[in-house]
Amino acid sequence: MHAEVELSLNFDIKGRNFSNAGTISTKIKEILQELGIPMSIIRRTAIAAYEAEMNVVMYADKAKLTLCLTPAGISIIINDEGPGIEDIKQAMEEGFSTATDEIREMGFGAGMGLPNIKKNSDKMKISSIPGKGTSLDIFFNLSKVSEQ
Amino acid sequence: MTLKKVQEILQAEIICGENLLDIEIHLAGGADLMSDALAFGEPGLLLLTGLTNSQSVRTADIIGAKAIVYVRGKKPAKDVVEFAQSKKIPLLSTKFMMFTACGRLFSHNLPGVNEFKGKKSDAC
Numbered sequence: 322m323h324a325e326v327e328l329s330l331n332f333d334i335k336g337r338n339f340s341n342a343g344t345i346s347t348k349i350k351e352i353l354q355e356l357g358i359p360m361s362i363i364r365r366t367a368i369a370a371y372e373a374e375m376n377v378v379m380y381a382d383k384a385k386l387t388l389c390l391t392p393a394g395i396s397i398i399i400n401d402e403g404p405g406i407e408d409i410k411q412a413m414e415e416g417f418s419t420a421t422d423e424i425r426e427m428g429f430g431a432g433m434g435l436p437n438i439k440k441n442s443d444k445m446k447i448s449s450i451p452g453k454g455t456s457l458d459i460f461f462n463l464s465k466v467s468e469q
Numbered sequence: 470m471t472l473k474k475v476q477e478i479l480q481a482e483i484i485c486g487e488n489l490l491d492i493e494i495h496l497a498g499g500a501d502l503m504s505d506a507l508a509f510g511e512p513g514l515l516l517l518t519g520l521t522n523s524q525s526v527r528t529a530d531i532i533g534a535k536a537i538v539y540v541r542g543k544k545p546a547k548d549v550v551e552f553a554q555s556k557k558i559p560l561l562s563t564k565f566m567m568f569t570a571c572g573r574l575f576s577h578n579l580p581g582v583n584e585f586k587g588k589k590s591d592a593c
C-alpha cells in the first residue's frame with residue numbers, strides 16, 4: 322500500500338552529541354516499518370541514514386534532515402552547518418578518514434561512510450562549501466525490491 | 470544453528486534475551502568497527518564485537534542482525550542492555566577473544582559473510 326503514501330518530516334541533528342547519535346535513523350526505520358515499506362528498502366535506507374547522521378554528529382555543528390516519501394520513493398536530504406568537505410572525490414574513497422580518536426572509540430571513522438551511503442542508495446548527490454557546510458541528497462527507488 | 474548452540478560453543482553468558490535462544494543463526498561476522506559492520510554486514514548476522522556502547526546495538530538493529538556476542542568478557546552498560554531489550558536483540562558475552570570466538574563458530578560450520586554469500590550465489 323506504500324504507493325499512495327506521501328509524507329514529509331523534518332528532524333534536527335546536533336553535532337558532537339554522541340550519546341544520542343543514531344536515534345533519528347532508528348526513528349526513520351520505525352516509521353518506514355509502520356508504513357509497510359519492503360524490508361530490503363528499509364534496510365538500505367536505514368543504513369544510509371545512519372551513516373549520514375553519524376557524519377553530522379562526528380564532523381558538523383548541526384543539521385536539518387528531511388525525510389520525504391513519494392509514490393516514486395524515499396528521499397533523505399541533509400543540510401549541515403560545519404567545516405564542509407574540501408575534496409569530495411577524496412572523501413568518497415573507501416578508507417579515507419579525518420576521524421578523531423573519540424570518533425574511532427565510538428566504532429566509526431573507518432572511512433566507509435560516504436561510499437556506503439552511495440552503495441545503499443539509488444541516487445546520491447553531495448555538495449559542500451568548505452567552512453560553511455555540506456548538503457547530501459539521497460534517494461531510494463520504491464520499485465527496486467531485492468530478495469533480502 | 471540455534472542461538473542456544475552458539476551460547477554452548479562460546480560458553481557464553483546470556484545478558485538479555487533468554488527467551489530468544491531458539492532463533493536460528495545462519496551466519497556470523499566479527500567487527501569492532503561499526504563502520505565495517507554497516508558496510509559488510511548481512512541481514513540475519515550474528516555480530517561478534519568488542520564494542521559495548523549503544524552504537525553496537527543500534528548498528529545491529531539497523532543492519533538487521535539477530536544477536537550480539539561481546540567478546541573478551543566484555544559486557545555493556547545497563548542502558549545499552551535496555552536498548553537491546555526494546556529492540557528484541559539478545560546479548561551474550563563470551564570470555565574468548567575475537568579470533569577464538571569466530572574460529573569456534575566457524576569450525577562448527579557457521580559461515581561468515583563471504584561463505585554465506587557464496588552459498589547464496591551457488592544456489593542461484
